[in-house]
Each structure stands twice: as C-alpha cells, then as structure tokens.
Amino acid sequence: MDDLIAGYRRFRAAGWPERRQVFENLAEEGQRPKTLVVACVDSRVDPGVIFDAAPGQLLTVRNVANLVPPYAPDMAYHGTSAALEFGVCVLEVAHLVVLGHGQCGGVGALLRGAPSSASDFVANWMSIAEPARVTAMRCESVEARQQLCECEVVKVSLANLMTFPWIAERVADGRLTLHGAWFAIRTGELMLLDAAGDFMAAA
Numbered sequence: 001m002d003d004l005i006a007g008y009r010r011f012r013a014a015g016w017p018e019r020r021q022v023f024e025n026l027a028e029e030g031q032r033p034k035t036l037v038v039a040c041v042d043s044r045v046d047p048g049v050i051f052d053a054a055p056g057q058l059l060t061v062r063n064v065a066n067l068v069p070p071y072a073p074d075m076a077y078h079g080t081s082a083a084l085e086f087g088v089c090v091l092e093v094a095h096l097v098v099l100g101h102g103q104c105g106g107v108g109a110l111l112r113g114a115p116s117s118a119s120d121f122v123a124n125w126m127s128i129a130e131p132a133r134v135t136a137m138r139c140e141s142v143e144a145r146q147q148l149c150e151c152e153v154v155k156v157s158l159a160n161l162m163t164f165p166w167i168a169e170r171v172a173d174g175r176l177t178l179h180g181a182w183f184a185i186r187t188g189e190l191m192l193l194d195a196a197g198d199f200m201a202a203a
C-alpha cells in the first residue's frame with residue numbers, strides 16, 4: 001500500500017493543483033463522457049493512458065479480456081451489462097470502443113486453459129469468446145494464434161453489443177457508433193478495426 005500512498009501524495013502535490021478546476025467543474029456539472037471503453041483488467045492496458053484522456057472524458061468498464069456477454073436480462077449479476085446500460089441509456093455516450101490488447105492472459109486462458117488457481121470464474125467467463133477460439137485455432141504458430149484470437153475477441157464483443165436492443169437501436173439511428181481496437185503493449189501502437197474487418201494502424 002505504501003507505493004499507492006506515495007502516488008497519492010504526488011497526485012495531491014502536482015496532479016490535483018493542475019486539474020483542480022477540471023475536477024471542480026465535473027463535480028458541479030456532473031460527468032458527460034462522449035465515449036465508453038470496454039477494456040481488459042490487464043494492468044498494462046489503461047485506456048486513460050493510451051488515449052491520454054482527462055478526468056471526465058472516458059467512461060470505462062474493464063473485465064477479463066474486454067468481453068461483452070450477450071444481452072441476457074435475468075437475475076444474474078451482470079457487471080459489464082450494467083455499465084453498458086448506464087453509459088448508453090443514461091449518459092448517452094456517442095462512441096463505444098472495445099479495446100483488445102497483445103499478450104492478453106484471458107485470451108491465453110481461452111487457448112491454453114485457465115490456471116488451476118483460477119478455476120471458479122475465468123474459464124466460464126472466457127467461454128463467451130468460444131467463436132474467437134475456433135477461428136484462431138486455424139493458425140499454426142502459437143504467437144499468431146494468440147494475436148488473431150485477441151482480435152477475434154474484439155469482434156465477438158462488438159457482435160454481442162448489437163444483441164442489446166438499446167445499443168442496436170442507437171447504432172441504427174446514428175446516435176451511437178461502435179469501434180474495435182487492439183493495443184500492442186511492446187510497441188505502444190494502436191490498431192483500429194476497419195469496415196472490411198481488418199485491424200489497421202491508427203494514423
């Protein structure tokens with residue numbers, strides 16, 4: 001905890017005075033983020049850092065392997081779906097980004113099995129991405145299979161987003177645009193999913 005407190009002290013000394021006005025305005029007027037990002041819990045893939053975002057700019061939901069489950073309004077505890085509902089229906093974000101990334105441990109668990117120490121939830125959660133695994137298994141090399149699967153997981157999440165009626169409705173009438181992206185940890189480069197279904201370097 002000491003390193004967190006040290007970080008908090010740096011924030012109070014430098015970050016807070018610098019951004020005090022921004023925080024005060026956000027407290028006064030409430031948040032109006034234009035973009036919701038679905039990202040992975042991975043500590044190396046922070047949407048705020050990658051998009052150099054200010055407080056109030058991004059609504060972020062993070063889970064293992066940036067997965068969106070299919071629309072299933074039942075009595076189970078749907079953390080990701082609740083965040084989507086809040087961002088889309090209440091805050092009315094205009095953009096929704098699914099951000100995949102390289103060296104994703106969740107995708108590794110999907111391809112090679114979850115670690116035995118994580119047997120309660122991870123494997124079942126990752127089963128959402130089974131279609132991505134099937135596609136990726138066509139690759140010969142382990143590296144290519146991993147990266148293809150990470151990209152296919154983004155496509156699975158985007159397809160599942162369209163099963164939410166209030167998302168499909170807003171996409172149809174132009175109020176909401178969906179985007180797919182993949183971040184390379186080693187090089188810091190971002191790829192964007194184009195209309196043809198290919199991931200291309202962001203300009």
Ligand SMILES: [Zn+2]
Nearest residue numbers: 040042104105
């Ligand atoms: Zn990940």
